[in-house]
Amino acid sequence: MQGFLGNRSVKRGLTVAAMVVLVALVLFLAYQKNFGPKAFAQWTIDGIRGGSIYGLVGLGFVVIFSVTGVINFAQGEFVMLGAMFCATFYALDVPLPPPLKLVVAIILTVIIVTLVGVIFERATISPARARGAHIVTLIIITIGFTITVRAIALLLWGSRAKIVPAFTNLQQTDVIFRPLGLTLSAQSLWIWGTVAVVLAALYYFFERTMMGKAFRACAINPRAAELMGINPSRMSLLSFALAAAVGAVGGIVFGAATRPQYDMGLVFGLKGFVAAIMAGMVNPLGAVLGGLILGVAENVGAGVTGLYGYRDLIAFVILILILLFRPQGIIGGGERGVEQT
Amino acid sequence: MLLEVKDINTYYGNIHALKDVSLHVDNGEIVAVIGANGAGKTTLLNTISGVLHSRTGEIVFEGRPITKLSPDKVVHLGISQVPERRQVFSTLDVLDNLLLGAYLRHGREPKEEIQKDMDFVFEIFPILKDRQKQMGGTLSGGEQQMLALGRGLMAKPQLLLLDEPSLGLAPLLVREIFRVAGELREHGTTILLVEQNARAALRLADRGYVMETGNVVLEDTSKELLGDERVQEAYLGGSGS
Incomplete structure (x- = not known):
């Protein structure tokens, strides 16, 4: 028996068989309940919408993990803070025309949440690491921070849901388009546009700027990076700032499509983690793709079975399966690896 | 004197890796540190470049103490380390x-x-x-x-620290790398070289130090070291090759 599961071709065969069974099951259920291609298209659209935000959160996980080795479970809280701060600022009674007020609220929110990320790193992660804390300790610290932030959020904002207006009409109910009989909210377009802009900006930073290259160097080979005069502590700070900013942006655009609440960070944090795990924790584009796949999978799964209440279950089943069978991820390899000893 | 290392003691956890190590490098020299695996050669370079810090002792570069500086400060002052096993950004x-x-x-x-x-x-x-x-x-x-x-040179260092440049290379390439190192000396770069390949290192260097289990046990000009019986016995595999 030994080596049976280790055999590559057997493993691959099992994976393909499992996929075929899964697809067959989905199609069978759809056939039974008379769901056509249109239903699938709708689920996909809805899935890509939520999945984009999982992807952004996953991106935050990857950015921090690849440079520091820390899995930052507070990533979802940045999303929550983004949505909540934006809602709070927008609700303030100031003599500004609403569109301008929203823009100011967004800018202020991103700045504040980024600062939260910076303070978090400097006040907890950085001193702990300076004293030689084990990586597991640092991860536990992020969980502690999560609990703290959520408690403070409850104190500040209470348990009632807040409102971020839809960007297009600044109303609570968004503009809806009906292309080919499908339902598409205008905010979805804002979400996709934002994700595209964030990705382009990060791409420019990592590929075209010296600091971005230093950041990657630090992820590839921290020791050699240090010998180049790249300060790993500064790169760690930068990674938390970036991750917080990306999380906040995600929270703001998605907050406008939902009803943000003090505890929304939990679900986003965990799903973003699943997205990042799909990309082996080190591939930024893979994390975004992972988020999209996850979003579509849970919507199709919930739609086909009709069990909307169990939607989150799908994400966690995927998480467990990946951690069990392919802990290195399913989308692309990362930069880390070769010269790590 | 460009670099002076005075009585440094460096620990890896509880392991006493460098014991009262002293050496110096003058401007324009190539100095070799030879010794077996585990003698503390890499630890020495890492202590100079600030990746590790010594518990006692002092390191002075161009008259300035650099013992407690972080690697980025050390690089900025003009010391650049080419790490063991190359460590390029793959x-x-x-x-x-x-x-x-x-x-x-x-x-x-x-x-x-x-x-x-x-x-x-x-x-x-x-x-x-x-x-x-x-x-x-x-x-x-x-x-x-x-x-x-080349990456190490891009820092425009006054002192280049080379850690086992010959490791895992074919003899022809070793010769090429050492030829370039000699050429760099002509361009005014000072080099502190750490090597297990004692013969190649001493042929290139002006002076040498021999390390054993964290101690400097011998120091002399390369010529003398190449002729020294103990060095020949321990590091040069007896007479000529």
Whole structure:
């Protein structure tokens, strides 16, 4: 028996068989309940919408993990803070025309949440690491921070849901388009546009700027990076700032499509983690793709079975399966690896 | 005197890796530190470059104590280390690897200065120019060593620390790397070289130190060391090869 599961071709065969069974099951259920291609298209659209935000959160996980080795479970809280701060600022009674007020609220929110990320790193992660804390300790610290932030959020904002207006009409109910009989909210377009802009900006930073290259160097080979005069502590700070900013942006655009609440960070944090795990924790584009796949999978799964209440279950089943069978991820390899000893 | 190391004691956890080690490097010299695996040679370089810190003792560079400085400060002062096993950035291209060698100079010095050093690196290692756009990890072992050396030079160091440049290279490539090191001395770069390949190192160097289990046990000119019976016995495999 030994080596049976280790055999590559057997493993691959099992994976393909499992996929075929899964697809067959989905199609069978759809056939039974008379769901056509249109239903699938709708689920996909809805899935890509939520999945984009999982992807952004996953991106935050990857950015921090690849440079520091820390899995930052507070990533979802940045999303929550983004949505909540934006809602709070927008609700303030100031003599500004609403569109301008929203823009100011967004800018202020991103700045504040980024600062939260910076303070978090400097006040907890950085001193702990300076004293030689084990990586597991640092991860536990992020969980502690999560609990703290959520408690403070409850104190500040209470348990009632807040409102971020839809960007297009600044109303609570968004503009809806009906292309080919499908339902598409205008905010979805804002979400996709934002994700595209964030990705382009990060791409420019990592590929075209010296600091971005230093950041990657630090992820590839921290020791050699240090010998180049790249300060790993500064790169760690930068990674938390970036991750917080990306999380906040995600929270703001998605907050406008939902009803943000003090505890929304939990679900986003965990799903973003699943997205990042799909990309082996080190591939930024893979994390975004992972988020999209996850979003579509849970919507199709919930739609086909009709069990909307169990939607989150799908994400966690995927998480467990990946951690069990392919802990290195399913989308692309990362930069880390070769010269790590 | 460019670099002076005075009685340093460095620990790895509880392991006493460097015991009262002292040495010095003068301007324009090549100094070799030879010794077996585990003698503390790499620890010595890491302590100089600030990756590790000694518990006692002092390191002085150009009259300035650098014992407690962090690596980025040490690089900024003009000491650049080419690490053991090359450690090139495998998924960045050759050009980016070299540019990162000059990381602390970007924005502080005019671009032309950095470009001038890049041209110099391409001049001594033309193969790197041909492979500019190739990923560091796809180069051969010898090319990676050239890249690591070139990257180290991009910091424009006054003192270059070379850690086992011959490791895992074919004899012909070892000769090539050591030839370039000799050429660098002509250009005014001072080199502290750490090597297990004692013969090649001592042939190149002006002076040498022999390390054993964290201690410096011998120091002399290379010529004397090459002729020394104990050195021949322990590190040169008896008489000539």
